[in-house]
Amino acid sequence: MASSAQLKARGFLLIASFFAVLIAIFMPLFPGVHGGKVNGLDYLDNFFNQLSKGSAYYIQDQMSKAQKVAGQEFATSMKMKTTEEAALTAKLFTTNGIPAEIDETKVKVSGDFGAMLTIMLKDADLMYHNDGAAIAAKYGVDERKVLLSWYNSLSAMEKDLTKAEKFAQAKLVKNCMTKAIEPAYNYYKVEAKPVKAEIVLLVAALSFYVIYTIWYGFGLLYLFEGLGIKLNH
Template structure:
């Protein structure tokens, strides 16, 4: 059986090495997708974003679902957060052939429901595939701002359609927002990778997480036992 001094030595050694590795994790030692170096947390955060992006693409399915609404007339009013947001929302709609009237923070639209959703989904597809330049060229506005305005417009539209008991349309609008516009905005400039192609790094990172957690735990365990504190199961 190890003596108290030996247990303390093990504990100090494990904790010292644990914090040494922790310092290294927070240092810019890892390659960045944009060049240069980043810390370990940013590296792994981007890595898991790349993996999740590969399984978060639903835009093609949404395009199929909204096709049945082509030619269906609709009208709605959207309360935007500011007059500038309303003006930009009006510009997005009219650029895509959807008539829109802007009155301060209120945007009133009417037209082809299917065509409107299809335009939004195609913009989301461009954004999802990191082609923000095409959106900027289309609307003469920053691509992130354009997609954020689409998201805000859809949010306000869903509220209005639900309020007027147009539940089917509200559901389709929400799906367009959550399964297309939102992930396209969140994953912009992230390169999608398949889990199969990155299996080695994925297993290594998960194994490191488990080992690193146990590393700290055993360090404390040995330190406490060396100090005469018994830990019971």
């Protein structure tokens, strides 16, 4: 049976080493994606983003669905938040040969429904594969602004189509937003990595999380018991 002094010493060592490791985690000691050093949280955040990116690719599937409605005519009026946003939205459509009329913050477009979605999905595919330069060169606008504008356009379009009770088209628009535009934007400049290739680091990271949590818990347990405080359920 350990004495109170031994329990306090054991608890203090565990707590002190826990915070020493915590300080190290927040220091720029780990390799960054674009060179230089980053802290442990940024390093692991990027690591898990790289692993999850590979499982978030649904763009080809959405393209196949868009091709099935190729030739289907549509017309919609999208209400944007500002006149600047409306102007950018209209520019993206007209650059791709789709007529767009601006009425203050509203943008009216019409044409081939499948072709329109395919244009957006191709831009999303470029963004997903980190080729934002091609998008910026095409529109003369920062690639992130382009994808954000497409997202906002689809969001407004979904509302208008739902209001008109065109539920099948609204559903397809919603899927293009959430399964193509959104992940392409969120994972931009993240290099996708297969889980199998990084399984050792993945297991090590998850194991460390569990051990590190237990480490802190036992440190408190020994320290409190050394002080005569009993922890009960």
